[in-house]
Amino acid sequence: MAVNLHAVLELPGLINKENIIEAQLMWILAWNYLLKYPDKILEWTLQHLYIILVANASAAVLGILIGIFISREGREQLADTVIYLASIMLTIPSLALYGILMGILSALTLPSIGFLPVVIALTLYGLLPIVRNTYTAIREVDPAIIEAGRGMGMSEQQILVKVKLPLAVPVIMAGLRQAIVMNIGIAAIGSYIGAGGLGQPIFRGIANYRVDLIIVGAVFVSLLAIIMDLIMGRVELITTPKGLRIRGRSND
Amino acid sequence: MIKLKYVIKIYPDGTEAVKDFSLEIKKGELCIFLGPSGCGKTTSMKMINRLIPMTSGKIYIDGVDVMKLNPNELRRGIGYAIQNIGLFPHLTVEENITTVPMLKKWPKTRQRARAEELLKLVGMDPQTFLERYPSELSGGQQQRVGVARCLGADPPILLMDEPFGAIDPITRGKLQDEFLKIQSKIKKTIAFVTHDINEAIKMGDKIALMQEGKLVQFNDPATLLNSPKNEFVRNFVGADRVLKGLRLYRARDIMQEPPLKVKVGDNPVKVRDRMKRDMLKWSMLVDGQNHFLGWITYADLEKAKSLREIMVPPAVTTAPETLLNEAMSMMFNSAIGNLAVIDDQEHLLGVLTFDIIRNILGKENSGNQKRFGGSKQ
Structure with missing residues (x-):
């Protein structure tokens, strides 16, 4: 691995052999950090x-309701607009x-840093896949x-609840899965405005040049x-109505 | 039972789908809405349960204006089956069949009992199929469940939109026969949409033939075949309309007593004399219990010692339920040219000959519109 990395990294002429050794060292330090402060990571x-x-x-909740509504x-016109906005x-x-x-939250005298703005932002990001899939x-x-x-x-309501939604479940769940995986990445940036989470070691590492933390x-x-993706894959399967999971065991 | 009066449907884009459509379906009658695609037959049917709102006119069910009823209540009282079946794939066969009973909030045990009863009615084993899902069924089984579902809450009226459409011809024929058998027991009032003239003739008590939104001819199948009202009907029915008329009859409707029935032990000489006297070319041989054994021809009798030795065994025989078009093609395969009609214990019931068939068709064409056997099943 070191040789390959060397060959690649040397091309721009920016990183020399010592840097690569340093990079390997960083992974070792990161490992040490993990052993030393598992509670922090947890x-x-x-x-x-x-x-x-x-x-x-x-x-x-919001996405499915909006999806149903549109x-x-x-x-159809409204649906196009909503999905476009999302x-x-x-x-x-x-x-x-x-x-x-x-800006908006402080104008409303709500907490403008930390948990709340991050959750709102992630909710907004998560809407698109869920609304669109629903x-x-x-x-x-x-x-x-x-x-x-x-x-x-x-009645229209019975058709929605007893027919349309059960049949739509697999696709809606796929949208939710997509939203969760996507948001896990975006949430890391939330640490920048004090929401905590796994973005914290990353930003701290950048500020102090602690590559191991990054x-x-x-x-x-x-x-x-990855783990949430696997879990949601299972959930998707479990929530799919049984009749949709069984395919073609026909006999006449 | 169902009465449509001056019903008109004009779509918002100006298309006149149904023009001034009036018709009455009597209680227990299976009425076919027939016509080429785009003739308005499906639209007309769907206005009965208000799936499509009519532009003007009146539709009465048992004298009650359907527009005065709550549409969902109205529909729960009318069985509905469609070409694409539309079974709910996420529900079991039982849950599919009991859709309307569930909507009507029947108790669970009654729903279960009804589902079992209906599956038996359409010839499926409840033990095997109640818990299955539609994706586990063949096309024919799905159609059967579709029929069972439309009978769910035992509605007096059924609307069927090409219910046997999406299926291979052999299974379709079988399902049609089975459905006629069921209908002969349950006697529902049925509006049945199809574009298939053969299906219409086979299934219908009455046929409403439509063209471009108008009702062109409304008659029983025999009349439609024998006295088409205009060029359109004549073309739609087809040049082979006389042959199509064969489908109107079953073997038992027109079979006749054998001109001469002889027993195994009869004296060949006496039989010969008798046939000579009556100028018969053939007679039919039975045993003591009236089981059909074979044909005896006059020519063979001359030097015969016993009837059994000169008997021509039948190449084919037929059941009384066989449609005449099928029976006739069997007759072409029979050496004698006649066809013995026997029951399932092989008792001789009667005989079909080309003469009998020619007579029937001739009579139909010479203006006697009275349907011979009358019953469909």
């Missing part, structure tokens, strides 16, 4: 997780969004199935994302 991880869960729970027939939201850099939210999933339920339901005397933060953010 604390950051839990903070991070907490932010993510609160933000994505709100994004899920999926009603005759609201995707614009994603293009705003998180630091800028935090800044904007700080909308698409509901709109793509086979019209024959909906017609059958209506023809048998189901490595610890980065590795754990990535691990968290």
Whole structure:
């Protein structure tokens, strides 16, 4: 690995052999940090997780409600607009969004740094995949199935609750999974405005040139994302109605 | 039972889907809405349960204006089956069948009992299928469940939109037969949409043939086949309309007593004399219990010692339920050209000959519109 790294890093002529040794040293230091302060890392991880869960729970509730609302027939125009706005939201850099939210929150005399602005920002970011997936999933339920339901005397609400939503669950869950994984990365930046979490070692490391801290933060953010992705994959499977999981065991 | 009066449907874009449509479906009648695609047949049917709102006109069910009813209540009282079946893939067969009972809040045990009863009715084993999901069923089984579901809360009226459409011809024929059998028991009032003239003739008590939103002809199938009202009907019915008329009958409707039934032990000489006297070319051989054994021809009798030795065994026989078009093609395969109709214990019931069929078709064409057998099943 050292040789490869050397070959690559030497190209720009910026990093020499000593630097590479130093880089390897940083990984060792990071490992030592992990052994020495596991409780600190755990604390950051839990903070991070907490932010993510609160933000994505709100994004899920809001997103699914919005998704359902805009999926009603005759609201296609509205749906386009909402999804467009949600995707614009994603293009705003998180630091800028935090800044904007700080301004708004302080004007409202709410806490403008720390947990609240970060959770709000992550909720906004999480909306797009959830709203879009909810909308698409509901709109793509086979019209024959909906017609059958209506023809048998189901009210629009019964069609939504008993037919459309159960059939949309897998796709909605996929959107939630996407939102969570994406937000785990963005949440790290939240530490910059004092929300805690695994961004903390990263920013501290940058400020003090402690590469080992940066490595610890980065590795754990990535691990968290991977683990949450796996968990949400399971959740997606479990929440999928059984009839949709079974495929083609037909016999006549 | 169902009465449509001057019903008009104009879509917002100005398309006149249904123009001045009036028709009455009597209680227990299976009425076919027939026509080429875009003729307004499905639209007309869907206005009955208000899935499509009509622009003007009146629709009455049992004398009650459907517009005065709550649409969901109205629909729960009308069975509904569609071409794409539309089974709920996330629900089991039982839950699918009991959709309407569930909406009507029947007790659970009654729902279960009803689901079992209906599965049996459509020829599926409740033990095997109640807990299955639609994705585990074949196309034919799904159609059956679709039919069972539309009968869920035992509605007096059924609306069926090409319910056997999305299925291979063999299974479709089977399902049609089964459905006719069921209908002969349950006697629902049915509006049945199809574009298939053969299905219409086979299934319908009445056929409403539509063209461009207008009702062109409303008659029983025999009348439609024999006296098409205009060029459109004649073309739609097809040049082979006389042959199509064969589907109107089952073997038992037109079979006749054999001109001569002889027993195994009868004296060949006496049989010969009898046939000579009556100018018969053939007779039918049965045993003591009236089991059909084979054909005896006059030509063979001359030097026969016993009837059994000159008997021509039947190449094919048929059941009384067989449709006449099928029976006739069997007759082409029969050496004698006649077809013995036997029950499932092989008792001889009657015989079909080309003469009988020619008579029937001839009668139909010479203006006698009375349907011969009358019953569909």
